[in-house]
Amino acid sequence: MDHSRGWISTPLTDDLLRGALELERTERGGLLPHRLPAPARARSGGDEQVAQAESQPSGVRVVFRTRATAVELDVLRTVTAHRGVPPRPDGAYDLYVDGKPAGRATASGGNVLMVDLSDGSRELFPGRVGSVRFAGLPGEAKNVEIWLPYTETTELIALRTDAPVAALEPGGRRVWLHHGSSISQGSAADSSATAWPALAAAVGGVELVNVSLAGSALLDPFTACALRDTPADLISVKIGINLVNRDVMRLSDFGPAVHGFLDTVRDGHPTAPLLVVSPILCPVQEDTPGPAAPDVSDGQVGFTALGDPADAALGKLTLRVVREELARIVAERAVSDPYLFHLDGLTLYGEADHAELPLPDRLHPDTAAHRRIGERFGAFAFGPGGPFAEGADSP
Template sequence: MISTPLTAELVLGALELERTERGLVPHRLPARARAQNADPRLAMAEAQPAGVRLRFRTRADVVELETLPTKLVYVGAPPRPDGVYDLLVDGALTAQASVAGGNTVTIDMATGASEHRAGPAGTVRFAGLGGHPKDVEIWLPHNEITELVALRTDAPVEAVPGRGRRVWLHHGSSISHGSNAASPATTWPALAATAAGVELVNLGFSGNALLDPFTARALRDTPADLISVKLGINVVNADLMRLRGFGPAVHGFLDTIRDGHPDTPLLVVSPLYCPIHERTPGPGDFDHEALALGEVRFRATGDPAERAAGKLTLEVIRDELARIVAQRQAEDANLRYLDGRELYGEADFADLPLPDALHPCPAAHRRIGERFAERVLAGA
């Protein structure tokens, strides 16, 4: 087997590669942004390589990727399955595999305490690929921090020349990150990018689409041909701000993006349909009765009457985002608004309900991806 050094030429979708003693950790926020963040949830989310994939050209019949994953364990919750590695050959999903073991972070949701335990690296092995020339992609697990240790093949590999594809830069919440998707290549942004033939850079951060200025600067500084920002749900379920603060924060976020992308098509997407937060403010919380039965579900704990005092709901968020975009369009011809319910609405909920009351199922991810590709990416 031939070992090939892992370099930025082979790793797509990451904003930065951190060199470690053993290999590389792909990051979806640059070091300067990470230094300004004090939230361990965001630190974990940005290091989970949603949308990050290895791509190379080879005649290899056998491909091995050695990694050191970091897996999450929630006290009292059902065990999470191992992260999935999707193998695509010439664009077609061909095989899947997982790495057992690795590091673990055990989180007590009642206290917020966490414990880290070191574990061994492991290897995913794909064989029987044939000795013909082919483009190979390995999409890394979207829900596990993944340290890349070694790439081994039975034939040489080389970087794939640029394809001239448009780059789609997307920011969003856990749904954009891929929560409840079956695998990394079947999150809705990955499916939309594949359908439209664009290169995805996914800055979807579970629980952390919170209008952080350092995230806006990361979007500002990342080359892109199309940018979309899906805003609102995390601001509601974190109960982060009131209406008075939300509007100016959105303006500031968009202003920062425009500092680096003055004319790039920019799409603001409001929240998908989510009954628990449509008219009920946050904060969101686990449904502890369901958790005691081994089932993960979420609930809204706010009081709908508090909307009068400026508390945010999804209905309020959509109205405010539509107003802001309409106002800015007078000076920004490349700014658009999309109501998230066009991607997943009330009828979709009746057909494909949210399994945990917050995140879409794999079939809904596919539906959302197909709609976004058709309504946004195809005409961009």
């Protein structure tokens, strides 16, 4: 690092972070963003999948106002790798200046969590603190946002700039609280800022709090309680894909679980617009129940469904069954809940979209598909007459 620039170190404090439900002060004096609060993490029963997903800071950003022309962020990242599979690209840190894209960088160093897909075993290889650097910024006063990567657990160690930093006052924008699966967390978009919820939030001009949990959108009560207790003006829950590909319940369980989840959310947000979104198209699970499993071929990971389509008649869930049941449940509840809405996921990404923009691993949309989904969700939810449109939060 060039110390001749006259760097100023600014303590990392809560008022410089947006999009996290909780910030943990670490032994190094840094901040570790969490997307589930401590009580929810405790009630997850030590589930490693939940712990990994909630600590990956999708939608979390470092936000401040400054005249700085250069910014450095020291981080200790934890990268997940899969044994026998080429490493994934480094997680992207996207820089926005006054709301416009202004750069992208990656961090060096970090820990590596090695996962063996054959048996699920995990081994952690410790690493060193690395840095993310942006330079050449305009010298006038400006709002700076650094979006953290959705693929890497990110402990924030230090913030340096070549001009003073000030926390931004709350701007009065509405808060949109969203929960979904890995697709909503960002897989396989280029970055958190190009994941579909971030793109839709930009359309709506709202503050995003993304509580999506890769592999763990399972209607768990602890997740519902976290949503219940998080301040928000607008709420959406995208339900279905993980229930099918993890084969965790049958149709007879699904309805009560959805009702219980929505009841808990409503306990904390009785009149907030609440949008229930069903799954986007995923051909391998449209009519074939789970479980789904990774399929490694030529060093690339894809996904396949292991269930028997005939078992859908016995109550096993498929995406087609989930969509039909969610539509029925929302229609039933909306009779007494005028703030409840439904969106069919096939309108976000359906058969024609799959023909043009196929899922690279047969499960997750790529960046181009994320953009399409974000634009369509934004137009539906925030557009004229939409459930999240300005002035539409009262019947």
